[in-house]
Amino acid sequence: MIQIIPSIAIRHGQVVKMRKGDISSEKAYDENPLDLAKRFEDHGIEIVHLVDLDGAERGSPKSYHILEAIAGHTDLKIDFTGGICSDGDIGKAFEYGADYITASSIAITNPDLFASWIVSYGREKITLGADVTDVKSNTMSFRGWQKTSEIHLFDHIEYFYERGLKYAKCTDISHDGVLEGPVFSFYQEIIDKFPELKVLASGGVRGVEDIKKLNEMGVYSVIFGKAYYEGILKLKDLEQFLVKKN
Numbered sequence: 001m002i003q004i005i006p007s008i009a010i011r012h013g014q015v016v017k018m019r020k021g022d023i024s025s026e027k028a029y030d031e032n033p034l035d036l037a038k039r040f041e042d043h044g045i046e047i048v049h050l051v052d053l054d055g056a057e058r059g060s061p062k063s064y065h066i067l068e069a070i071a072g073h074t075d076l077k078i079d080f081t082g083g084i085c086s087d088g089d090i091g092k093a094f095e096y097g098a099d100y101i102t103a104s105s106i107a108i109t110n111p112d113l114f115a116s117w118i119v120s121y122g123r124e125k126i127t128l129g130a131d132v133t134d135v136k137s138n139t140m141s142f143r144g145w146q147k148t149s150e151i152h153l154f155d156h157i158e159y160f161y162e163r164g165l166k167y168a169k170c171t172d173i174s175h176d177g178v179l180e181g182p183v184f185s186f187y188q189e190i191i192d193k194f195p196e197l198k199v200l201a202s203g204g205v206r207g208v209e210d211i212k213k214l215n216e217m218g219v220y221s222v223i224f225g226k227a228y229y230e231g232i233l234k235l236k237d238l239e240q241f242l243v244k245k246n
Helices: 033-042 053-058 064-073 087-095 105-109 111-120 153-161 184-193 208-217 235-241
Strands: 003-011 014-019 022-029 047-052 077-081 100-103 126-132 139-142 147-152 167-172 198-202 221-224
Touching: 003 033, 003 053, 033 047, 033 064, 047 053, 047 064, 064 077, 064 087, 077 126, 087 100, 087 111, 100 105, 105 111, 105 126, 105 139, 105 147, 105 153, 111 126, 111 153, 126 153, 139 153, 147 153, 153 167, 153 184, 167 184, 184 198, 184 208, 208 221, 208 235
Parallel strands: 003 047, 003 221, 047 077, 077 100, 100 126, 126 167, 167 198, 198 221
Antiparallel strands: 003 014, 014 022, 126 139, 139 147
């Protein structure tokens, strides 16, 4: 059964969402991050994806206090991401309560360092953030999606896959926050090319039917955000998927 992971994206302490990574489209929601996390937990969700947008853009995490609050007041497992670029950043993330980290920019700018983390921290703790501008080019975006690289997605994943990578969070940015549905062929191609990789699909989820299709394809986890914040996807709708997963 596919793993259900809500995203809590933070900028300046507020829960926000954007369309296609465009800062000018950013919308803040009247949600306290800790109250939101508690609500997810109360409905049987076990993991949240906590995105430090300030950290992603600045290249150093800024929202450790929110991470600490959620870790201290819930039993949720937390996948923390946003600006993690050093062993010190990872150490602090784990110290403040993260169970896993996802990193993307450092994997592009210093792939050897990221590869070393898979070994030193363990492949269960490290997820590659591999986000593409669109599925036509499959070129990478990083630093809070404000910069682009000519590295091709499959070349990028393969480099780390050969070095023990187990988890990759892949976002088609052109579909993120637009509620038009995921590009299913994008995830199918990743799964076909890297059969042992646990793929976390992010971007475009509209509702239960999208999640069912991703589940049938063999996607390991789905990360959702805007569909919930806009009231389209209800937590009750997700109950059928909320079973413990190893």
